Structure formats: C-alpha cells, structure tokens
Amino acid sequence: MKLTVNGAVADVPVGTSVGDLVRVRIDDRRRVAVARNGEVVPRAEWDTTALAENDVVEVLAPVAGG
Amino acid sequence: METGLPASPDVLELGGEKFESRLLLGTGGVPSLEVLERAIVASGTQLVTVALRRVEASTSGALLSVLDRCQVRLLPNTAGCMTAREAVTTAKLAREAFETDWVKLEVIGDDRTLLPDPVELLEAAERLVADGFTVLPYTNDDPITARRLADIGCAAVMPLGSPIGSGLGIRNPHNIALIREAVTVPVVLDAGIGTASDAALAMELGCDAVLIASSVTRARDPELMASAMRDAVTAGRAAYRAGRIPQRWHAEASTPFHGLPNL
Numbered sequence: 001m002k003l004t005v006n007g008a009v010a011d012v013p014v015g016t017s018v019g020d021l022v023r024v025r026i027d028d029r030r031r032v033a034v035a036r037n038g039e040v041v042p043r044a045e046w047d048t049t050a051l052a053e054n055d056v057v058e059v060l061a062p063v064a065g066g
Numbered sequence: 067m068e069t070g071l072p073a074s075p076d077v078l079e080l081g082g083e084k085f086e087s088r089l090l091l092g093t094g095g096v097p098s099l100e101v102l103e104r105a106i107v108a109s110g111t112q113l114v115t116v117a118l119r120r121v122e123a124s125t126s127g128a129l130l131s132v133l134d135r136c137q138v139r140l141l142p143n144t145a146g147c148m149t150a151r152e153a154v155t156t157a158k159l160a161r162e163a164f165e166t167d168w169v170k171l172e173v174i175g176d177d178r179t180l181l182p183d184p185v186e187l188l189e190a191a192e193r194l195v196a197d198g199f200t201v202l203p204y205t206n207d208d209p210i211t212a213r214r215l216a217d218i219g220c221a222a223v224m225p226l227g228s229p230i231g232s233g234l235g236i237r238n239p240h241n242i243a244l245i246r247e248a249v250t251v252p253v254v255l256d257a258g259i260g261t262a263s264d265a266a267l268a269m270e271l272g273c274d275a276v277l278i279a280s281s282v283t284r285a286r287d288p289e290l291m292a293s294a295m296r297d298a299v300t301a302g303r304a305a306y307r308a309g310r311i312p313q314r315w316h317a318e319a320s321t322p323f324h325g326l327p328n329l
Binding site for chain 2 (some may be wrong): 006025026027028030031032033034035038039040042043055056059060061062063064065066
C-alpha cells in the first residue's frame with residue numbers, strides 16, 4: 001500500500017504498523033515522535049497502530065535549533 | 067533543577083524549577099557538535115532549546131549524546147510553525163519525543179521577519195496551557211500581548227529584542243521595561259542579541275534571563291562568545307539588583323564642594 005512518509009511516497013506491506021515504519025527509518029528510536037494524518041501517535045501505541053492506504057505520516061527526530 | 071547545593075539567594079525560578087544560570091542557549095546554527103559542546107560548557111547554561119524535524123540521515127543521536135553529557139534540561143521549540151494548529155501539534159509531538167511538557171512556543175507570521183503572530187500565538191498558548199504544558203512563548207516586545215500571555219497562564223514571557231538572528235540588540239528598551247512591570251512571571255529576552263552588551267542591557271532592564279542562540283553559535287569563536295555572554299548576564303543581573311543611579315541632564319559632583327580652599 002502507498003503512504004506519504006516525510007513528504008515522499010512510500011510503498012509498504014499491508015499491515016505495517018507505525019512501529020514497523022519507525023524501525024526501518026531510524027536506528028536510534030530515542031526521542032522520536034510520529035504524527036499520522038496530523039495527529040500524534042503516542043509511543044505506547046506505535047506497535048498497535050496499523051497504517052492504512054494513503055496515510056500521511058511524519059517521523060520526526062531532534063535537531064539543533066532555536 | 068535540583069543540584070543538591072544550598073539554595074542561592076538569586077536563583078531563577080521558571081516553571082516551578084530553579085536554575086542557577088540565567089542564560090538559556092539555543093543550539094541552532096552551530097558549525098559542529100564539538101563546538102556546540104564547548105559553547106554549552108562555557109555558557110554555564112542549564113536549559114537549551116532543540117527542535118524536531120523529519121528523520122533523515124539524522125545526526126540526532128550524536129546531538130542527544132552531547133546534550134546528555136552536558137546535563138542540561140531540554141526545551142523543545144515549535145520553530146517554523148505559522149498557525150496555532152501546527153504549533154499545538156508540534157508541541158504535542160515534542161512532548162512525546164522529549165518526555166517534557168515544557169515548550170518554547172513560537173508561532174511566526176512570515177518567514178522574512180520571523181516576527182510572532184500574536185493572534186495565533188495567544189490561541190496556541192491558551193490551548194497548550196489548558197492541556198497541561200509549561201508554555202514559554204516567544205512574543206513581540208508588546209506589553210499588552212505579554213500581559214495577555216501571562217494572564218492565560220504561560221510560565222514566562224519571552225519578548226524579542228529585535229528579529230531572530232538579526233543581532234540588532236534591543237530596539238525598544240522602554241517596552242522591555244514596561245513588560246517587566248506588566249507581568250509577574252519571568253521575562254526572558256529572546257531574539258536579537260548580537261553581543262555581550264545587549265545581554266547585559268536585557269538584564270539591567272529587569273529581564274530574569276536571556277535566550278541566546280545565533281550570537282553565540284554563529285560568532286567567529288562560539289566558545290569565547292558563550293563565555294562573554296555568561297559574564298554579561300551575571301554582570302547585568304548584578305547591576306539590576308544593585309540599583310543603578312538615575313540618569314541626569316547635568317553633572318553631580320562626587321567630590322564635595324564644602325571645604326574647597328580659596329586659591
């Protein structure tokens with residue numbers, strides 16, 4: 001199924017969870033946050049939140065700033 | 067921040083926490099993490115800002131290692147947000163990522179001036195305070211907006227001296243002094259500081275702390291500038307507490323005229 005992840009189209013297997021997506025995107029999961037369709041997905045729900053076709057997902061990590 | 071040391075008579079109380087340092091350091095603009103670490107140490111700061119961005123071939127792990135080593139508290143920001151909705155969602159993401167309900171709330175009106183949008187800012191602040199956040203809003207140097215933010219329940223107000231990264235210093239010192247009078251929460255001068263004298267002036271005007279980023283991180287020698295800022299904040303705060311003499315139009319002799327010989 002197709003998703004938009006961090007602004008780019010991504011093709012992932014049906015049944016992929018938020019937790020699965022984060023694992024392939026970043027090694028260091030410390031202080032990572034995820035938004036799905038504009039809503040925060042709490043870390044405790046990553047593995048139980050299944051993604052759906054056309055979801056817009058943002059996977060965010062800390063950077064130096066402001 | 068619990069340090070285990072005896073309470074200092076002049077600690078900064080912010081959001082229910084105590085800080086010995088009155089310098090908040092922004093981390094944006096550093097040429098390298100090594101330079102950032104030296105600047106953090108030299109500044110003596112206990113509170114540094116960080117942001118959230120899309121994961122790429124990210125150096126976030128290395129950044130976090132530096133910040134952990136420095137044992138500083140992290141203050142996530144909502145930099146780049148232009149609506150209350152974006153800022154509130156960003157703050158909630160930051161709460162998840164950093165496990166803190168503290169947020170430096172920025173809602174800017176355009177990307178040329180980076181000036182705050184007070185309408186969106188007030189709405190975002192209200193929603194975040196209601197959601198239990200400790201909100202530290204970056205705001206214009208407007209005493210009325212500052213008072214409204216304090217009334218909403220923000221833990222501090224953070225007026226700009228001049229636009230972010232401009233190094234123009236404090237363009238309206240009178241307004242900063244008025245903001246100090248208008249609110250009882252801490253006032254943190256945020257944005258515009260170019261050099262040490264600007265930081266000292268902020269403290270002399272009664273600000274409780276300053277937030278400094280570009281003037282340190284983009285200085286030719288960030289570590290040395292961080293050290294200069296630390297001294298400036300300490301000196302400015304002491305001068306404020308000491309009570310400066312009033313400015314006069316004419317001279318006032320410091321040596322008595324009484325007893326002057328007739329020569």
